[in-house]
Amino acid sequence: MTECRPEELLAATLAAQIPDVRHIAVGAASPIPAAAALLHQARSKERVHVTILHSRRYNSFTDGGRELFDAAAQGRIDVFFLGGVQIDGEANINLVGLGEYPNLTQRFPGSFGSPYMAFVVPNVILFREEHSPRTLVRKVDFVSAPGWSPEGVWRRGGPRALVTGLAVMTFDAPRRRFRLTSVHPGRTTEEVRNATGFDFDMPDRAPTTAVPDAVTLGLLRSEIAAKLREFYPDFAARVFPVPA
Amino acid sequence: MSVFAPISLDDLVTQVPDGALLAVPADYSGAPMAATRALIRRGARNLRLVTVPQSTLQADLLIGAGCVTEVETAAVTLGEFGIAPCFTRAALAKTVRVIDATCPAIHAGLQAAEKDVPFLPLRGILGSDLVKHRPDWKTVDNPMAASGDPILLIPAIRPDVALFHAPMADREGNVWIGRRRELATIAHASRTTLVTVERIHDGSFFDDERLAAGALPAFYIQAIAIAERGAAPVGLFGEYEPDLDHLRAYAREARTEAGFRAYLAREVGTAKAAA
Numbered sequence: 409m410t411e412c413r414p415e416e417l418l419a420a421t422l423a424a425q426i427p428d429v430r431h432i433a434v435g436a437a438s439p440i441p442a443a444a445a446l447l448h449q450a451r452s453k454e455r456v457h458v459t460i461l462h463s464r465r466y467n468s469f470t471d472g473g474r475e476l477f478d479a480a481a482q483g484r485i486d487v488f489f490l491g492g493v494q495i496d497g498e499a500n501i502n503l504v505g506l507g508e509y510p511n512l513t514q515r516f517p518g519s520f521g522s523p524y525m526a527f528v529v530p531n532v533i534l535f536r537e538e539h540s541p542r543t544l545v546r547k548v549d550f551v552s553a554p555g556w557s558p559e560g561v562w563r564r565g566g567p568r569a570l571v572t573g574l575a576v577m578t579f580d581a582p583r584r585r586f587r588l589t590s591v592h593p594g595r596t597t598e599e600v601r602n603a604t605g606f607d608f609d610m611p612d613r614a615p616t617t618a619v620p621d622a623v624t625l626g627l628l629r630s631e632i633a634a635k636l637r638e639f640y641p642d643f644a645a646r647v648f649p650v651p652a
Numbered sequence: 653m654s655v656f657a658p659i660s661l662d663d664l665v666t667q668v669p670d671g672a673l674l675a676v677p678a679d680y681s682g683a684p685m686a687a688t689r690a691l692i693r694r695g696a697r698n699l700r701l702v703t704v705p706q707s708t709l710q711a712d713l714l715i716g717a718g719c720v721t722e723v724e725t726a727a728v729t730l731g732e733f734g735i736a737p738c739f740t741r742a743a744l745a746k747t748v749r750v751i752d753a754t755c756p757a758i759h760a761g762l763q764a765a766e767k768d769v770p771f772l773p774l775r776g777i778l779g780s781d782l783v784k785h786r787p788d789w790k791t792v793d794n795p796m797a798a799s800g801d802p803i804l805l806i807p808a809i810r811p812d813v814a815l816f817h818a819p820m821a822d823r824e825g826n827v828w829i830g831r832r833r834e835l836a837t838i839a840h841a842s843r844t845t846l847v848t849v850e851r852i853h854d855g856s857f858f859d860d861e862r863l864a865a866g867a868l869p870a871f872y873i874q875a876i877a878i879a880e881r882g883a884a885p886v887g888l889f890g891e892y893e894p895d896l897d898h899l900r901a902y903a904r905e906a907r908t909e910a911g912f913r914a915y916l917a918r919e920v921g922t923a924k925a926a927a
Contacts, residue, residue, distance in 0.1 A: 437731050464889075472833030473678065473705060474759035481756075481775055503727070504752060505743075509785065515743040517735065518727030519782060520706065521755035527776030554779035560800055561778050642732075 412619055414573065415647045416628055417592060418537070419443035420620035421576060422489070425533050425569045428452070429486035433459040433476065433529075435520070439636065439643035441489035441535055446632045447624065459485070463639035477521060480528045483564060488529040490522050490567070491536050494548040497606025498584045499534065499555025499567040501526075502548035509550050519552035526553035530565035534579075539572035541605040556581045575600045576617055577608060585609060590617040656825035656870065664846050664877040665690040668813050671698040675762075675811035675842055676710055678703070679894070681832035683710045683886040684817040686879035687848050689920045692717040702811055703728065704762065704838055705755035709886060709902065712736040713920070715748055716912050722749035724809075726758060733903035738912060752782055757789070759834070761809030765841035771805040778804055814842035817882045818868075819891055822853045825870035828863060832889060839872040848879040850891060 422444035426432060432445040442460050449456045460466035461476065469475040479485055492501030493516045503519045505512035526532055536543055557563045570577045570586060574595050577586040587609040591597055597614050620628070633648035665687055668674060677683065688710050696719045703711055705726040712728065714720050716738030728739040742748035760772040771790075783789055783804065794801035816835055820828045827847050829835040839845040857867040882888075885895035885902075905911040916922045 470831040470833070472759075472835075472837055473681070473755065474763065474834065474837070477756035477759060504781075509781065510746075510750075512744060515735075515740045515750075517729035518706065518725055518752060519754050519780070520727050523754045523780035523782055524756045524774070524776040527778075551779070551781040557779055561802060562775055 412625060413647055415440055415443070415643075416620055416625060417617070418535075418571065418573070419447060419628060419632075420624050421592075421617055422533060422535060422571050423447040423451075424618065425571065425576070426487050427531060428454065429456065429531070430454075431457040431459065431485050432487040433480070433485045434461065434489055436462050438462070438489055438491075438535075439640040440537075441533075442640065443628065443632055443636060444489075445487070446635055447627060450627050450631055451624075460639065465638060466635075477524055477528075480525060483528070483530070485529055487531045487533065488525045489533050489535050490526060490553065492534065492543075492548070492552070494543060494545050495534055495536060495570065496545050496548045496555075497586060497608065499570070499579045499581075499586070500548045500551045501534065501553050501555070502550045503552040504550040506549050522553040526555070526566055527557070527563050528565065532565060532567045534567050534570040535572075536570075537573045539574040539600070539603050541603065544572070544603070545605040546607075555579065556584050574603060575614075587611070588614050590615045592617045593619055656823075656876070658821070658849075658852065658876050658878050661686060661690045661848065661877045661879055662694070664848065664875050665694050665696070667844065667846055667875055668696060668699070668815065670696060671700070672812040673700045673702060673810070675702045675704055675809075675814045675838050676707060677816045677832075677835060677838060678706050679708050679710075679886045680889065681835055682817040682829075682888055683708070683883050684815050684848050684879075685710060685884060685886055686882040687815055687817065687846070687877070688713055692719060692916070692920050693922060701725070702758065702809060704834055705753070705758040708736065709899065712738045712906070713916075715739050715742050716906065717916060717920070717922070720748055722751060724751040724753050724758070726753050726755040730899060730903045733900050737903070737906040741909070752785065754780070754782060757806045758809065759837070760806045762837050762841040764806065764808035765810045766837060769808065771807050773803045773805050775803065778802060809841060811838070811842040812844060814838040814845040815847075817848045817879065817888065819849065819888065820851050820853045821847065821849045821876045822855060822857050822867075824856050824858075825873060825876060826857050827868045827870075827873060827876065828853065828857055828866050829868050830866040830889060836868050836872075839868055844874045845872050847873055847876045848882040849876060850878075850880055850882065850888070852878065
């Protein structure tokens with residue numbers, strides 16, 4: 409088996425969460441989701457649009473900052489990635505701070521577009537590399553974006569899956585509960601349980617997350633790496649060093 | 653007569669009154685860093701900042717220098733270099749009031765002001781704790797629906813002043829913003845628009861349809877100053893890249909109040925201004 413870097417495993421794992429869609433958008437400062445979106449595009453037989461807000465070349469919006477949100481509101485964006493300083497068992501995410509708002513004990517940057525994108529984009533994939541009781545909590549201190557909505561509130565989509573450095577979980581919105589789908593190679597379900605601050609459903613035996621095959625790794629290291637070099641030069645240099 | 657004359661940077665920032673509601677763009681659409689430094693040197697006070705929709709170094713400097721009493725924002729961060737240190741300190745100490753928002757709400761508020769209507773409705777957001785803490789955002793029942801359909805109303809945001817940096821102005825005082833159309837939205841929504849530019853284009857953008865498509869007409873703009881590399885150390889679309897070493901060093905230095913003061917004295921020139 410080819411040696412695979414953690415970032416490559418995560419990019420391939422995120423790509424595996426992307427259903428057959430027309431348009432995938434990736435927010436700022438998200439090199440691994442960007443790699444996943446480009447990988448999905450490269451492997452798709454259909455035409456897939458990828459918008460990477462961090463890039464000039466892969467950001468074709470011409471009508472200002474609102475266009476992403478307006479296009480998403482109309483259902484023109486099928487997949488979006490969201491992170492969270494805290495993510496809880498009901499797929500709520502917190503990007504604002506710790507403590508009782510506004511009396512915070514720790515302040516984070518802010519909610520960005522999350523409370524909007526989490527509603528209007530059909531397939532939201534949550535991604536947080538750090539999988540610990542600090543990041544995956546029972547209840548977030550502040551709900552930037554709710555993971556589910558009560559009956560009667562318009563909502564097209566929301567979180568479908570959570571990918572971390574340890575595992576993959578899928579989110580069942582009607583039951584407001586995550587289910588462990590796979591555990592990354594070399595990790596155990598016990599480790600996942602201990603590192604997770606919320607309750608989740610566990611299959612009797614959780615499979616191991618699929619390691620990217622040689623074709624996928626080849627794509628990541630050539631075509632995708634070349635694209636990433638344009639807008640994530642530091643990440644590309646670290647993860648996909650150009651062979652001497 | 654339609655010819656305009658650029659003014660000095662110092663004269664430009666005297667047109668930002670203390671206490672103004674000041675709209676500034678995100679880094680990708682022309683952060684007016686030279687003007688921000690001039691604003692700090694002039695000793696601006698009690699500014700109410702609206703970031704469209706987020707900010708990095710610009711908001712952090714204005715907050716750290718004591719120019720700001722409140723900031724409406726979707727996020728203030730130094731991105732890959734970590735937290736915005738002055739914003740974070742001020743938010744925790746409550747020396748600045750943070751009015752937490754989300755990107756599409758800031759865009760919608762400005763669009764309401766463009767149309768001069770009191771609000772725009774937006775989907776989503778309901779159930780976010782933002783709504784609990786924004787009494788000015790109202791949830792109503794969609795009057796067009798047959799049955800219950802709650803929807804959020806975002807009030808118009810009407811900045812007193814918009815301030816941004818762009819690649820060029822022409823001889824008639826039109827400003828070229830390319831595809832960064834949020835700059836047009838900010839200008840349309842604001843009572844006064846002040847712009848710094850890299851250079852003056854000899855002629856009119858309206859003589860060339862390709863340039864006209866990216867032009868903001870002069871009648872929205874009150875004053876223009878020339879500031880070469882006026883967005884640095886942040887980058888400017890189509891012109892230059894951000895100075896990553898500078899931003900990385902700032903993130904480190906401004907972690908302490910003393911470090912931030914040293915940065916201000918060195919990079920902004922506050923020591924000279926105070927002397």
